[in-house]
Amino acid sequence: MEKKYNKQNNDITVTIIGGGLSGISAAINLMNKGFKINLIEKRPYLGGRTFSFTEKVTQDQVDNGQHLFMGCFKNFINLLKSLSVYDKVYIQKNLRSEILSEGKIGILKSSPYLGKFHMLPSLLKYPHLNFKDKFRILYGMIKADLVNLESDNAIRLDKLTFEKWLKNNYQNKNTIKHIWNLIILPTLNDDISNVSAYMGLMVIKNSILAKPKESSLGFSKFGLSQLLDKPVQNFIKESKGEIFLNKTVKSLNFKNNKLENIKISKDIVIKSDFYIFAIPFNELTNLFTKNILNENNLNTISNLSFSPIIAIHLWFDKIIMGQEFLALLESPLQWVFNRNKIEDKSNLTNQHLCISISGASDLINLSKNELIKLSLKEIRKHFPVANSSKLIQSIVIKNSNATIRHLPNSYSYRPKNKTSINNLYLAGDWTKTGWPSTMEGAVKSGIDCSSELIKNLSQ
Ligand SMILES: Cc1cc2nc3c(=O)[nH]c(=O)nc-3n(C[C@H](O)[C@H](O)[C@H](O)COP(=O)(O)OP(=O)(O)OC[C@H]3O[C@@H](n4cnc5c(N)ncnc54)[C@H](O)[C@@H]3O)c2cc1C
Known part of the structure; x- marks a missing residue:
């Protein structure tokens, strides 16, 4: 007999x-x-893809790549609060970001109390755009605000690139480079010419066109694993859950449209009432046979693809950067983060920088030495004091499968959480969350899929 959900007397295993x-x-x-x-x-x-490790020479905690969240990452923030680690992150009171272009620094910031127009005062002063282009931006933002992403528009917008949508809405090369791609490249991990208008508009509407607080940027003040690994393990153990680390699923045993059990090693077979596969899409296609994928309309997953992120950590013997972070518009380095400031280590006399290169498919095949040489040259060009400082240590982390690509049509390939196999659900930043492949998308997928499981059990 099918089990029913009863919170007081729950003997259901997932x-x-x-x-x-x-x-x-x-x-x-x-x-x-x-x-x-x-x-x-x-x-x-x-x-998973949010982790840190101890760097051998400096003994610093180093993330696999700089992770940022925004005030609009409601589910991610709630997760941190429920793990009692919210005090380990920092979030700006109001968005503030410095952008270096052709030797000049521009500041984009949020002014509270102006509602949706919170960016307007800083946009009017922004030195990288002329008056006419500022008007174009305003026009584009109003048009974006008017788009309804819930309606049939979604399918049409998923087929179009965001760049095309912007050009159809009076935007030019300059406004795309200095504003739109500045936001899209790091958030969607791809150049604006590649991403769908649906995802591009989703980002713009939920961040800078939402309330001022939603666009603030946040960082972990500690290595990412300190936020997640042990706190989660403790939470699960205290709730009498079981964790199996270093274990992969070796085989799946399906019967009558149900997953009966899974084998995770020679002698461990796990049988439970429900299963949630929260693994990347390519791991799922490796694990499930073509027949299972086809029979359950999961074959569209194979149309998804990944976009890389390169993280380069550099340590100098002098302080070379004052800002918390800086966008370099004319550099392949894109964004430089001041780890001293982020980690509240402002008293140090040496400097740890983290460079984050999104949509890095053009650079991913360079060797680690070539990437260090390139970043050193660029850092010395943009921060002259670096010319008289010594590089103490450097590491490169190539994340080839950092996020999924949000290419046109890709949203239609992303599956919902409930599959047509009775007791099998999917989660992951690549499922149909309404969000891009981000920490918020990942956390939301876990909540959506578990809530749907409970809803189906309660019916
Ligand atoms: C360098 C980098 C920078 C990023 N920057 C940002 C950022 O600034 N902001 C942001 O919001 N997002 C960022 N992201 C994206 C964010 O990290 C991901 O969207 C999110 O962590 C994905 O979580 P997930 O649970 O969906 O997948 P994953 O984290 O990939 O989790 C899947 C887990 O499944 C495990 N697994 C796989 N196969 C099996 C198997 N067969 N059996 C058992 N376990 C298995 C894996 O080991 C992994 O732990 C970044 C990602 C990277 C790599």
């Missing part, structure tokens, strides 16, 4: 495969509602 943000948030949501959880993760730690 096995979650994948311990990234999506699996973690599904696990926490379900445990809070009384479910029993098994969490299976192939790596020796939880956190």
Whole structure:
């Protein structure tokens, strides 16, 4: 007989495969509602694509790549609060970002109390655009604000590139470079000419066109694993959940349109009432046979693809950067983050910088030495004091599968959380969350899929 959900007397077990943000948030949501959880993760730690490690020479905690969140990342923020680690992150009171272009610094910031027009005062003073282009931006923002992403528009906008939509709405090369792509490249991890208008508009509407607080930027003051790995492991253990680290699913046993059990090693077979696969889409296509994918309309997943991010960490013997972070519009380095400031280590006399290169497909095949040489040259060009300082240490982290690409049509390829296999659900930043492939998208997918599981059980 099918089990029914009863919070007081819940004997339903859910096995979650994948311990990234999506699996973690599904696990926490379900445990809070009384479910029993098994969490299976192939790596020796939880956190997935958000992790950090100790760098050998400096002994600093180093993230796999600089991760930023925004005030609009409601589910991610709630997750941090429920893990009691919200005090380990910092979020700006109001958005403030400096942008270096042709030797001049421009500042984009949010002015509270102006509602949707909170960016307007800084836009009027922004030195990288002439008056006519500022008017173009205003026009484009109003047009973006008027788009309804819930309606049939979604399908039409998913087919179009955001660049095309912008050009249809009076934008030119200059406004695209100095404003639109400045926001889109780091948030969608791809150049604006590649991403769909649907995802581009989603980002603009939910961040800078939302209330001022939603566009503030946040960072972890500690290595990402300190936010997620141990705090989540403790939470799960205290709630009597089971964690299996260093374990991958070896085989799946389906029967009568149900997943009966999964084998995670020679002698461990796990049987539970429900299964949530919270693993990247390419891992899922490796695990499921073509037949299972086809029969359950999951074959569109194979049309998805990844976009890389390169993180370069440099340590200098002198302080060379004052800002918390800076966008370099004419440099392949894109964004430079001052780790001293982010980690509240302003008393240091040496400098740890983290460079984040999004949509890095043109650079991903360069060797690590070539990438360090390139970044050093660019840093010395943009921060003259670096010419008289010594590079103490450098590391490069190439994240080839950093996020999914939000190419035209890609939203239609992203599956919903409930599959047509009775007891099998999907989570991950690549599922149909309404969000791009981000920490918020991942956490939301975990909440959506576990909430849907509960809803279906309660019916
Ligand atoms: C360098 C970098 C920078 C980024 N910057 C930002 C940013 O600034 N802001 C932002 O919001 N997002 C950013 N992202 C994206 C963000 O990290 C991801 O969207 C998010 O972490 C994805 O979480 P997930 O749970 O969907 O997937 P994952 O984190 O990939 O989790 C999936 C987990 O499943 C495990 N797994 C896979 N196969 C199996 C198997 N067969 N059995 C068991 N376990 C398995 C994996 O080991 C992994 O732990 C960045 C990503 C990278 C790489």
